[in-house]
Amino acid sequence: MNPNLKWKVIFIFAVILICLYFILGMPTFPTSYATLKDNFAHQIKLGLDLQGGTHMILQVQVQEAVTQETDQTVDRLTTQMRQKNIHYDEVRRVDDTHIIARNVPSDQFNQFRDLLHDQFESSWTVGSAPGEPNSTLLTLRPTTIAAIEETTMSQTLETIERRINALGLTEPTIQPHGRVGQDNEILVQLPGEGDPAAARRVIQAGGQLQLQLVEDPQTYPSEAAALASKGGILPPGTELVQGSNEGRTPAGQNQGDVWYVLSRTPAVTGRDLRSATESRNTDMPGQWQINFVLSSDAGRNFERFTEANTGRQMAIVLDHKVYSAPTIQGKIGDQGRIDGNFSQESAHELAQILRAGALPASIKYLEERTVGPSLGADSIRHGVQASVLSLVVVMIFMVFYYRLSGVNAVLALILNLIILLAALAMFGAVLTLPGIAGVILTIGMGVDSNVLVFERIREEIRNGKSASAAVEAGFNKAFLTIIDTHVTTVVSAIFLFIFGTGPIRGFAITLTIGLIANIFTAIYVSKTIFQYHLANMDRQAELSI
């Protein structure tokens, strides 16, 4: 045999072996049919639409974190100005990213400028407010906004991951979704038959703990009543937070919602927690409470804070809801507790959420899809049956129509599918329903490449060429057409991959892999088989095509 041809054959067999290894040989080397099956199930991962499971897309409201940063800056700025005795009429947040400071006296303006320059200009640009000569406008820098959004996203992702993992489900996927830096979406996939409701409850719980000083000992029955008592405008640096009387009345009767006026700046946030555990409530039998311990830094701050505010009320706010507002009896160190009408389960869940950390911003559900196990099994059964049947029909026809050359085409098709599966296994891509569409288009184009070549070879034979010359010319002439059709489709598949999401991406991936494999099988492998056959047959014999 021609040595060149021998190497080609060896190369093709090497490719087949490597592909089979990726599909069936991992993770444990197969010694029995059972491990072979397990390996296949492990390597070829099915999408949730085929396997059954729950798929959720959440959106992180990163804007909230930006607003919070602006609020905190207002507080920091006013505190600093008070300390430095700089006068002002008003410092307030205009919108999410702007702060306005009005009427700083001109003799103190340089001092004010210096303060801004020293402490705020790394995150804020300072300018004059349009139309207000005596005001200064601070604008949050775009780079800072991007940084805040990015941290918020990554913190949320980590938090959700910790919470989901605490549920102990099998192989959950939690990953960013959509356009980076724009969509702020998270994809959560829970394969199999877990309880999506529990997962959802755990994800949705904000777990945002804040201890805030109560600025007004009075509580109000409604938002409007609270505003009315303040003359329509809340004092600067305060906010209205809803709470319920429940759990504070000795008789346990529900007195309905009340509104508290609280300081905007929290003394302690969930991030300052070192641990959280549930225990029986010592004051109220049958109820549970959550005990928390602060980190050492936060503990020291909290000690100073409670000392300075002894005798005032402090609200324990969880997810923007006041749970209780006890009076500070004296200096408190690093421990505290949350009272509420908790059962053991709800206390346990809340403690777990507090331990996993708060979400830095709230979460909105965009999409939820649950595919039941029988529906998934149904899709896969029908999909596989149909694909196999049609593949068999195509193969029978090819052999019938092209005789021995048809066998060549069938081998190329099978190898194409093997490479496709191996590539899916190698990249850890999942096979979805649209992915199967990609496979079908691949099979179609694979058949097409073979037909193109074979028809050309037939034409050359009709024109009187010898078998080997006809094969050579047939492949040469069909080559450019095959490249053109494949490149065009790959170009569009790449666009689909870049700009599409979810199902469209799954389609693009299988299609691209399948087409690249097809160029290899329909041209290189198929031609090698022809050459091998020609080398072994009588020079004068007719080609079976």
Add this chain to the structure above:
Amino acid sequence: MIELFKQPNIDWMGKAKYFFALSLLLLIIGWSAIFLKGGIKYGIDFKGGTNVDVVFAQPPDIDKLRAGLRAQGLVNTEIQSIRPLGLSSSTSNEVLIFVEQAGQSDQGLEDQSKAKVLTALAATYGVANPTKPDFNAVTPNALANFLSQKDPLGLSVAAGDKYQTLAKSLLGYRDKVKNGVITNLGDLSQVNGATPAVISALQENYSLAPFAIQGVEIVGPKVGAELRNQAIRVTLYALAGMLVYIAFRFYGGQIGGSTGWAAKGAVGFVLRLMDRIIFGLAAVLAVFHDVLITLGLFKIFGFEISLTVIAALLTLVGYSMNDTIVIFDRIRENNRLLRKEAFAEVVNKSINQTLSRTILTSGLTFLTVLVLFLMGGQVLRAFAFALVVGIVVGTYSSFGIAAPLVVAWNSWRGHGVAAGTGTAAGNKTRG
């Protein structure tokens, strides 16, 4: 050698006007259906809302179901029977309940509709004994826990993961053999390892609702609109990418070079550019025509456009483009060889030469998707329909639309009309 055609000699370009008329007719029929009957029918992916897929033990009474939903305050619902091809809706056990999203609320996804549908189902069809959990809704973990606690096989410490395996096979029987709904717990005795003791333990502690939830989809309204825009954008990008590639590959393949009438200035520039990229333009227009016709047929046959259908439409785009390129490649090649012939004649020859291949490939691919359409089950039906239609229309458009467009453009420009006049453009062709 088995051959489909021996040297076909059909005047395709002579029939171009009939092809254009046929396409126009199909477009008008499909799109007047779309415009007159409330637009394209979007699936939940693109319109938002809640879909609950329920399978019943008996074909459900749709009116009773609707009344039950209304009792829960669900007014804007659509109930659709899911059935195998050929079965009438009254014999179908499976329904899809769609609930419209309540307004454009910014509260994110409210799963109230899902909860309400579940309540309505329970109230209408009910569980025989509400104190016992429903076996048709139990999860493998819950069942395994129950079995380990009850220990009907008396294995105690030796149980290991035997009960996990048993729970899996019991539910496997429920989901795969019985399609998700069991009507009699006694049926489970067919499962390997389900001894009478196991069955009686199940019978004592579980009840059976006459339905089971197969799947739930909740899509927020914002996402729906976003996905819709994205699908359109992505399709257009893919088409543009193809246009650029084909225009590049066939660039300068204009027919007859300078013999066409020339215009000066901007108009002339555009016309000359069109001469050069007409192959790419015609291919993209033909594919676009395929998508439009398929969308029209979707409306007429009452299928919904979902994300999966978009994948099918993209498959058809790829397929149709493939077909067109094969013919164009042959035209380019023949244009070099047959310098003396009129361009329309060259195109005819090219189509005839590739006819065997076209019929073979399309026929086989058509067969593939037809099997998928007939056997693929309801999940794949709309998807397979798009492919069945797409392959027929895509194959037709390569010789019926794409090639005639190139010929029509060149004859309008006066290129390569009469035999022997054109200095063939082949020498300018690349590739």
